Amino acid sequence: MNPSHRLWRWLALTFVLSFGALGFLGYQIHLAAPPIPASVVDADGRTLFTGAQIQAGQQVWLASGGQQQGTVWGHGAYVAPDWSADWLHREASALQALRLDQHVQAQPTLSSADRAAIAVTLREEMRHNGYDETSGVLKVSNDRALAIRRVASHYDSLFGSDPALAELRSQYAMRAGNVPDAADRQALTAFFFWSSWAAATDRPGETSLSYTSNWPHEPLVGNTLTGTAAMWSMASIVLLIAGIAAMVWFHGSREHEADPVPPAADPFLQVVATPSMKATRKYFFAVVGLLLLQIGMGAITAHYAVEGDAFFGLPLAEVLPYVVSRTVHTQVGIFWIATAWLATGLYIAPLLSGTEPRFQKLGVDVLFWALIAIVVGSTATGWLGTLQHRGVDFSFWIGNQGLEFTSMGRVWQLLLFVGLLFWLLLLGRALWPALKKPSETRGLIAMVFLSAACIGGFYSSSLMWGQHTHYSMVEYWRWWLVHLWVEGFFEVFATAVVALIFTRLGLVCAASANRAIVAETIVFLFGGILGTLHHLYFTGTPTSVIAVGAVFSALEVVPLAMLGLEALQTWRRSKRAPWLAAYRWPIMCFVAVGFWNTVGAGVLGFAINPPASLYYVQGLNMTAAHGHAALFGVYGMLGIGLMLFCLRGLYARHLHADRLLAPAWWGMNAGLAMMVFLSLLPAGIWQAWASIDQGMWFARSPAVVHSKVMETLVWLRVPGDLVFAGGALLLAVYAWRLLRRPAADAAALASARAVQP
Numbered sequence: 001m002n003p004s005h006r007l008w009r010w011l012a013l014t015f016v017l018s019f020g021a022l023g024f025l026g027y028q029i030h031l032a033a034p035p036i037p038a039s040v041v042d043a044d045g046r047t048l049f050t051g052a053q054i055q056a057g058q059q060v061w062l063a064s065g066g067q068q069q070g071t072v073w074g075h076g077a078y079v080a081p082d083w084s085a086d087w088l089h090r091e092a093s094a095l096q097a098l099r100l101d102q103h104v105q106a107q108p109t110l111s112s113a114d115r116a117a118i119a120v121t122l123r124e125e126m127r128h129n130g131y132d133e134t135s136g137v138l139k140v141s142n143d144r145a146l147a148i149r150r151v152a153s154h155y156d157s158l159f160g161s162d163p164a165l166a167e168l169r170s171q172y173a174m175r176a177g178n179v180p181d182a183a184d185r186q187a188l189t190a191f192f193f194w195s196s197w198a199a200a201t202d203r204p205g206e207t208s209l210s211y212t213s214n215w216p217h218e219p220l221v222g223n224t225l226t227g228t229a230a231m232w233s234m235a236s237i238v239l240l241i242a243g244i245a246a247m248v249w250f251h252g253s254r255e256h257e258a259d260p261v262p263p264a265a266d267p268f269l270q271v272v273a274t275p276s277m278k279a280t281r282k283y284f285f286a287v288v289g290l291l292l293l294q295i296g297m298g299a300i301t302a303h304y305a306v307e308g309d310a311f312f313g314l315p316l317a318e319v320l321p322y323v324v325s326r327t328v329h330t331q332v333g334i335f336w337i338a339t340a341w342l343a344t345g346l347y348i349a350p351l352l353s354g355t356e357p358r359f360q361k362l363g364v365d366v367l368f369w370a371l372i373a374i375v376v377g378s379t380a381t382g383w384l385g386t387l388q389h390r391g392v393d394f395s396f397w398i399g400n401q402g403l404e405f406t407s408m409g410r411v412w413q414l415l416l417f418v419g420l421l422f423w424l425l426l427l428g429r430a431l432w433p434a435l436k437k438p439s440e441t442r443g444l445i446a447m448v449f450l451s452a453a454c455i456g457g458f459y460s461s462s463l464m465w466g467q468h469t470h471y472s473m474v475e476y477w478r479w480w481l482v483h484l485w486v487e488g489f490f491e492v493f494a495t496a497v498v499a500l501i502f503t504r505l506g507l508v509c510a511a512s513a514n515r516a517i518v519a520e521t522i523v524f525l526f527g528g529i530l531g532t533l534h535h536l537y538f539t540g541t542p543t544s545v546i547a548v549g550a551v552f553s554a555l556e557v558v559p560l561a562m563l564g565l566e567a568l569q570t571w572r573r574s575k576r577a578p579w580l581a582a583y584r585w586p587i588m589c590f591v592a593v594g595f596w597n598t599v600g601a602g603v604l605g606f607a608i609n610p611p612a613s614l615y616y617v618q619g620l621n622m623t624a625a626h627g628h629a630a631l632f633g634v635y636g637m638l639g640i641g642l643m644l645f646c647l648r649g650l651y652a653r654h655l656h657a658d659r660l661l662a663p664a665w666w667g668m669n670a671g672l673a674m675m676v677f678l679s680l681l682p683a684g685i686w687q688a689w690a691s692i693d694q695g696m697w698f699a700r701s702p703a704v705v706h707s708k709v710m711e712t713l714v715w716l717r718v719p720g721d722l723v724f725a726g727g728a729l730l731l732a733v734y735a736w737r738l739l740r741r742p743a744a745d746a747a748a749l750a751s752a753r754a755v756q757p
Helices: 003-032 051-063 083-106 112-127 142-158 163-171 182-200 227-253 281-304 322-353 360-388 392-397 410-436 442-463 471-504 510-536 543-573 578-608 611-617 621-650 658-693 708-715 717-739 743-752
Strands: 039-041 047-050 137-139
Touching: 003 471, 003 510, 003 543, 047 051, 047 142, 047 182, 051 182, 051 392, 083 112, 083 142, 083 182, 142 163, 142 182, 227 543, 227 611, 281 322, 281 360, 281 621, 281 717, 322 360, 322 410, 322 442, 322 471, 322 621, 360 392, 360 410, 392 410, 410 442, 442 471, 442 510, 471 510, 471 621, 510 543, 543 578, 543 611, 578 611, 578 621, 578 658, 611 658, 621 658, 621 717, 658 708, 658 717, 708 717
Parallel strands: 039 137
Antiparallel strands: 039 047
C-alpha cells in the first residue's frame, strides 16, 4: 500500500475515534452535570430561590457582561472575582460568624477546641448534599439560609446602585446599576448561589468530591485538590516526557531527505493576479485595521485593572465600560486572524489551480462586505445592549451573549456560519481543477480543502446552546468552538497552506511535504481533539474528563516541542537563494510561529494544563500569559505571515517598504515577550501563590488584584505594550503605502508579468 494512502487512513481513523470519544464524554457531562433544584428552601420550608430563578439568573449574568466581567467556575475575565468562589467564601464566612456568635452567647469563652469543632461542623454542613432528586427540592438549615440571605443582599447592592459599594465596583471595573431590575438581581443571586453550591456540596454517593471536583480551592469548606487530579497530573507529566523522547527518537532515527535545490528565479514572479485574487487586497487592509482596534481596546482594558471606571482620569467607562472594551479586544482578535486566513485561501486557490471560476471576484467582494457587516453590526449591537441594559433576549439574539471569544448574538453567529459556508464554496470551486488533476501537491491541496470544510462545518458548534442550556453544556460546546475551530482546524488549514507555499517556492520536496502534513495532522488531532477536555476539568463534569483531558492535553504539547527546531530549519532554508530575500519577512513570521508554538503554546500551555496546576491557577493571569503568547504569537503571527506573502504577489516588488517590516517584526515579537514575561507571567505566579496559600477567592480579591505588587506588574505592561504597538503601527504604515500605490505601477505590474500555468 502507498505510504501516503496509509497515512490518510490513519488520519480518518483518528478523526472518527477521537470525535466519537469526545461526543460520548459530552453525553456523560450532560448526565453528571449539577442538578438545578426546583426550589431551595430552609428547614421551615420557606423558599429562598426557585429553579426558574436560577436559570433566569444565568441569563441575567451573561447579559450583564458574563465572562467579560468576572468568571463562574474559572472561565472569563480577571479583574472582577470568580463569582462562584467569591459567593462560596462569603457564605462560609457568614455561616461561621453566625455559629461563633451563637457559641459566645451561650458560653463567653471560646477555646481553640471550640473553634475547631465549629470549623468541622461548618465543613460538614456546607458539603452535605441536601438535594432530593425525587421532589427536586434543595433543603438548607435555617442558619445557612440566613447566611445565604446576607450574601444575596451584598450582591443585590453590588449589581445595583448602592453608593456604599462604589469603591468595590471601581475595583471590579463595574458600573453602578449593572443590573437595574430588582427581580433580575434576585435571579442573579440565585445563579451565583447555585454555582457555589455545586462547587462545595458532595456528589451523591461521594465523600469530599463536589460536582466541580472541589474547585475552587477553599479551605473553609474542605475544597482541596482531589487525589484523582493529583494522580492524573503526574501521569500527564510522565506522558509528556515520554512523548517528547519518542518524538526526538523518531525524528533522529529517520533518514531525512535532502531539501531540494531552490530554482534559479522566483517561481511566483511571473504570476499575474486574477481579478478575484486582486479582490482579496481589501481583506488584508481590514486585517491591519482590526489589529490596531484590538491593540487600542487591549490598552484600555488593561488600564481598567488599575483605574476601574476611568482612563487616566477621564470617565471613559460611562461610554466604553470594561465589559465592552474586553469583549471587543477578545472578539476582534479572532476576527482579524480568521480574516487573514480566509483571504489567504481565496488568494491561493486560483494560484494553485490556474483557473478563475466565473463570478469568483463577485463572490469574493460580496463575502468581504458581508463579513464587514457582521463585524460592525455585532460590535455595535453588543455595545448598545450592554450600555443600555436591553435585557436577556436582546443580548442572546443580537447583542453580547457574555461568552468569552464567542460573544456575538445568535443572529450574527448564524450569518457568520452562512458566510463561512459561502467561503468554502468559493474556495472549493477555485480549487476543484487542482483537486481533479494528478500532481505531487494534490495531497496538500486536499488537506487545505478538507480543513476548510471543517472550518465551515464545525462553526455550527456555536449554535448548539440556547438561552436555557445548562451552564456545563454551554461550556462544553463553547470549547468545541474556541479550541477545535480556532486552535484546531484553522491551524491545520494554515499549516497546509504554508507547506504549499514552501513547496511552490522550491524549499520543500512535494512528496515529503505531502507525507509530513498528513502525519503532523494525525499527531496534532490525536492529542488536540480530546485535549479540548482540559478546559472542562472543573465545569461540573465527571472525573473521567480529568483523566482523559490530562492525558491528551499532555500529548497535545508533544509535537509543539519540535516546532522550535522546525523554525530553525525554516530560517536556514530562507537563505538558500538570493531571490528568497523578497520573502524574508513572511518567512520570519513563520519562524516566529515555531518559536511561540514551543514557548507560548507548549511551555506556558503545559504549565497550566495538568489538573493539579489548573486547580490553583484557572482564571488567573497564568492563563492570560499563555493566551497572549499562543493567540498572537502563534495564530496572529501566522496570519500576518500569510498576509505579507499574499501582498507580495498583489503589488509590484518595488512598492514594498521592506525597511519597515524589520522593526515591525521585531517590535511585535519583542513587545509580546516583554508583555508576557515582565507583566502577565509574574502577575500569574503572584496570584497562584495567593490561591495556594489562602484560596481562589483571595487570589481574585481586591486585596491581591489591587495590591501594590499587582498594580506595579500591570504598569510593567506599558513598556512591552508600547514596543508592541510601535511594531503594529509600522506594519500599518507598510500597508498604507501599498494602499496608496500609483495606478501606473499597478498597470506596469500587469503588463510585465505573464500568466504561470
